Amino acid sequence: MIRNAIVDDAERICELVKQRTVLRTGSELGFIEYPEHSVSWYGERIQQNKFYVVEIDRKVESFLSVYDDLRLDEFVGDQVVDWIKKNIESPFSYFDLLAVSKEFEHCHFGKSLLEYGIMRASKVVGAVAHSPKRNELPIRMIKKLGFELQEEITVYNGLMFGIYVKS
Numbered sequence: 001m002i003r004n005a006i007v008d009d010a011e012r013i014c015e016l017v018k019q020r021t022v023l024r025t026g027s028e029l030g031f032i033e034y035p036e037h038s039v040s041w042y043g044e045r046i047q048q049n050k051f052y053v054v055e056i057d058r059k060v061e062s063f064l065s066v067y068d069d070l071r072l073d074e075f076v077g078d079q080v081v082d083w084i085k086k087n088i089e090s091p092f093s094y095f096d097l098l099a100v101s102k103e104f105e106h107c108h109f110g111k112s113l114l115e116y117g118i119m120r121a122s123k124v125v126g127a128v129a130h131s132p133k134r135n136e137l138p139i140r141m142i143k144k145l146g147f148e149l150q151e152e153i154t155v156y157n158g159l160m161f162g163i164y165v166k167s
């Protein structure tokens with residue numbers, strides 16, 4: 001079942017981010033060196049933005065977070081978001097995190113959440129790692145949904161991200 005997230009989901013969402021965060025070295029794909037945030041950090045964001053989850057047997061197994069561009073000031077020190085704020089014309093929605101628990105990969109949860117959370121917005125922006133590891137699966141997924149690569153940016157001392165936009 002897909003539903004809007006509630007504050008009580010923050011702990012599990014925080015856990016999923018940790019589970020899917022990887023180093024820039026090694027072969028595992030995921031959120032490259034994404035900063036660790038507290039459960040209350042996620043709780044506050046759930047209240048003010050669009051977080052969607054997939055729940056299976058009362059457990060959250062996948063989530064997507066989407067922000068209106070006017071809320072991007074919440075991302076203090078996020079170099080990807082800083083670039084997007086400076087270079088993409090408002091109004092747009094920004095999808096930040098999409099994760100599926102390892103146990104439920106390849107069950108189409110990721111694709112379903114993206115379709116559910118994003119297709120209603122008129123202009124959507126997202127960033128996906130290109131180097132040193134190219135996160136091919138989400139790139140293929142968002143291209144199928146109509147996103148196009150707008151720019152490659154280098155941030156955080158050598159990480160390269162593709163900035164994808166769907167208009």
Ligand SMILES: CC(C)(COP(=O)(O)OP(=O)(O)OC[C@H]1O[C@@H](n2cnc3c(N)ncnc32)[C@H](O)[C@@H]1OP(=O)(O)O)[C@@H](O)C(=O)NCCC(=O)NCCS
Nearest residue numbers: 020029030031098099100105106107108109110111128138
């Ligand atoms: C990226 C991620 C969210 C994908 O979620 P998912 O639920 O496993 O993906 P889906 O099952 O919805 O698959 C979407 C498409 O990719 C295909 N696919 C899934 N796994 C695949 C694999 N290992 N190899 C090739 N294709 C694959 C699916 O068949 C589907 O294509 P289709 O519509 O033609 O059938 C998940 O792998 C994840 O959480 N990764 C770690 C965090 C991350 O990197 N997030 C993205 C950052 S932008």
